[in-house]
Amino acid sequence: MDFKVSRIHNKIDVLNLEWTSGPSRDRVMATLVCNYLRRQGFSVGEYSVHDGLDEINELCPRLLFMTNTIGARENFEIMRYAVQRGVLGVSLIVEGNIREGDADLESAMIWGWNHDRVLYEDLHFQWSERTRRITLRQHPELKGKVLISGGVGFDNYKIGITVDRSEILRSLGKAEYTKVVGVGCWDFGIFYPEDSRHEVWGKYYDETAQKNFKADESRFHDLLEQTITRNPSVLFLLKEHPGVLLGRKASGIDGLDHYDNVIVLKNELPIDQCIAVSDVWLVYESTTALEAWLIGKQTALLNPSGRDFPRDVLHQGSPDYATSDEVCDALQYFFSNDTLPGFMERQGKRDSLIEEVIQWGDGLNHVRVGNEILELLRQKPPGPLKNENTSERLQRWRQHVRWMIKSWSADKSTPYGFSRQEVNKFASEMQVRQTAFYDHLGLKPMELLNIRAI
Structure with a gap:
């Protein structure tokens, strides 16, 4: 049985879902990309994985961006849910230094919790030509969906600490x-x-x-x-x-x-x-x-x-x-x-x-990801979410109820330690640093668009 959706218009262009709101490894990567997209004029929301299904349903994003879809079962299930409802999907790889020489271990680092071994997202970014070569050797059907962005998290060190x-x-x-x-x-x-x-x-x-x-x-x-x-x-x-x-x-x-x-x-x-x-x-x-x-x-x-x-x-x-x-x-x-x-x-x-x-140590790997997201959004027109089936709606309700219970019991409205205020504060601080970095390189918004993944 399918249910009609309650929202048919996209409220934001890009939704990012992560586990933490503070400046952790994944948050830094996510915010670098999200800030770049904002700089190019797109609307972006950074929210919690723990209420991710309901955020997708309510915000109807055109695209879901996550730094990792294989390291935790929740991440994989959220991306699959979003794509099955017609949302575009883009992911990075967090533990991106895939070890070469052991086919089983290579496969584990490529798929993790994704037991389906289906790449649901439209684009998946890896750190280097070496790791993409490993991936495509095992899975040639992924050609065109796996791009090289460089190690996004390492940009933080070039931008300046x-x-x-x-x-x-x-x-x-x-x-x-x-x-x-x-x-x-x-x-x-x-x-x-x-x-x-x-x-x-x-x-x-x-x-x-x-x-x-x-x-x-x-x-x-x-x-x-x-x-x-x-x-x-x-x-x-x-x-x-x-x-x-x-x-x-x-x-x-x-x-x-x-x-x-x-x-x-x-x-x-x-x-x-x-x-x-x-x-x-x-x-x-x-x-x-x-x-x-x-x-x-x-x-x-x-x-x-x-x-x-x-x-x-x-x-x-x-x-x-x-x-x-x-x-x-x-x-x-x-x-x-x-x-x-x-x-x-x-x-x-x-x-x-x-x-x-990490392919490139120039501090612009997040720009490479952002530009491919912009190109994907340009190619795919916005549209309504597809209807949920019974299983998807129950899955979303269960997650949302847990989130609400945690919200009621959490101090200062920080369920699972996630604070939207903290996310916004960190994003603002990072935007200042990113802007100064781009200015130092003499790169205006239009010039930044020329920096692409491969």
């Missing part, structure tokens, strides 16, 4: 520290059955690999703890992966926040600011190492069992330390000589990796 380190440390209650070591945590949670993602990702690693990763979680914890206790005058800023579901255990940092010289952050401070306030940036495995390179921060790997395990190519740009002695010696050398042992020797490799992984 302004931080007041003293103020941030003061706000974190750590103003007394003059040395800061940042640690970008990995998410070991996918190897635990209690993690909902284990169903998708766990099967792409054999039993031996899973056992080794779990052992490395413990070794990483011990290495880090020994380093922390041996450097009481250094503040260790531990930044959890935004997608971690099992907390600090899955990050390999359980109990480390008990030390005075440790601060653990997840969404409280965006990744760009975490990197910017740190003197050096350490990771087990993370694309945040590349982000650190873009703002001139030195990086190293904390790999207690060595760097030889299934991973992406970015590890080649950093020296690796396997023991607490190695880490402590390296940090002592850095704070005396402003360089990490083994880091400068890898400069040439880092330069090639930046191009290989």
Whole structure:
């Protein structure tokens, strides 16, 4: 049975749906693109995934834009719902450094929660020619729907990050520290059955690999703890992966926040600011190492069992330390000589990796996405939503009821921690930075239109 829709006119051109309202990784990417579309004269709304189905029904957008449709079941279902109702769809890829060489793992990174293995959206943007080649090798039928935008989130570093380190440390209650070591945590949670993602990702690693990763979680914890206790005058800023579901255990940092010289952050401070306030940036495995390179921060790997395990190519740009002695010696050398042992020797490799992984480091990847969205809107005339079927309407009602219940119980009208006021404030702040960046490059709105994806 089909139902007639209550709205037939498009209230906005583009609707963006994300999980967070604060300046998280996904929010930064989304707002960069949304602001560019506003600059070109289009109406854009940035709202919450958690009430996304009802937002689509009420606003009747011409196009739904999401930074990720495969990392969570909700995202995939929302995009499918929108497209089935006649809304245009565009998505980015968040974890875009697809690992090459393992067909099953490649496929997992392409599809994630999309068990249908149907690309419902009209356009999907990936980071590089390398990743599109991997995708089309497995799925040649996607040719024409998968474009290369470059890594949109990395634009933020080129546009410019302004931080007041003293103020941030003061706000974190750590103003007394003059040395800061940042640690970008990995998410070991996918190897635990209690993690909902284990169903998708766990099967792409054999039993031996899973056992080794779990052992490395413990070794990483011990290495880090020994380093922390041996450097009481250094503040260790531990930044959890935004997608971690099992907390600090899955990050390999359980109990480390008990030390005075440790601060653990997840969404409280965006990744760009975490990197910017740190003197050096350490990771087990993370694309945040590349982000650190873009703002001139030195990086190293904390790999207690060595760097030889299934991973992406970015590890080649950093020296690796396997023991607490190695880490402590390296940090002592850095704070005396402003360089990490083994880091400068890898400069040439880092330069090639930046191009290989994110294609363009010019800060204009969000413009490339925006221009393809504008072209798609130009090609497809606006129209009413298609009717919902019974299943779709029930799905929307269930989600909306949960949202309303959460709204009634949330403080300051922030259901699921999502505040429209916070979104608008961040968008305004970013628009100032973006405008200054475009002006610095001498690019007027009409000239920006010439910057295209491939």
